[in-house]
Amino acid sequence: MAFTHSRHTIVTIDGEDISPFTKNTAWNDTADSHDVTCYGKSRHVYEGGLGDGKCTISGVYDDGATGPRAIIKPLVGTVVVFVWKPEGAGTGKPGDTVDVLVTAYNESSVVADKIMWSAELQMSDDLVTADQ
Numbered sequence: 001m002a003f004t005h006s007r008h009t010i011v012t013i014d015g016e017d018i019s020p021f022t023k024n025t026a027w028n029d030t031a032d033s034h035d036v037t038c039y040g041k042s043r044h045v046y047e048g049g050l051g052d053g054k055c056t057i058s059g060v061y062d063d064g065a066t067g068p069r070a071i072i073k074p075l076v077g078t079v080v081v082f083v084w085k086p087e088g089a090g091t092g093k094p095g096d097t098v099d100v101l102v103t104a105y106n107e108s109s110v111v112a113d114k115i116m117w118s119a120e121l122q123m124s125d126d127l128v129t130a131d132q
Helices: 068-075
Strands: 010-013 022-035 046-060 079-085 094-108 116-131
Touching: 010 068, 068 094, 068 116
Parallel strands: none
Antiparallel strands: 010 079, 022 046, 046 116, 079 094, 094 116
């Protein structure tokens, strides 16, 4: 088993690399579950359905032209391409690409810390998982 450090992770949204401002990516790939249980069974029987998923990304605020506020905030309510490379860039490393609806952009200020940001992304349409 080979462990990989998260510091190599790359995330882009709408073609913009936001990795330098991102500290956490929560990738939640799911599918619908359909109950197809019929008479005579003592336990539920399920079939899989359509894929779905959400991502939450978050990190340290930066108000520059290439920071998360400038890049992500204007995207709320739009569908854009999101790319997640959990092991970083390189031949043979995994990568995921999916259209996402940007459903939220949040900022939080704590008196004794840096301003933080987070964004909620709803996967939309096909998810492409492939080695780079």
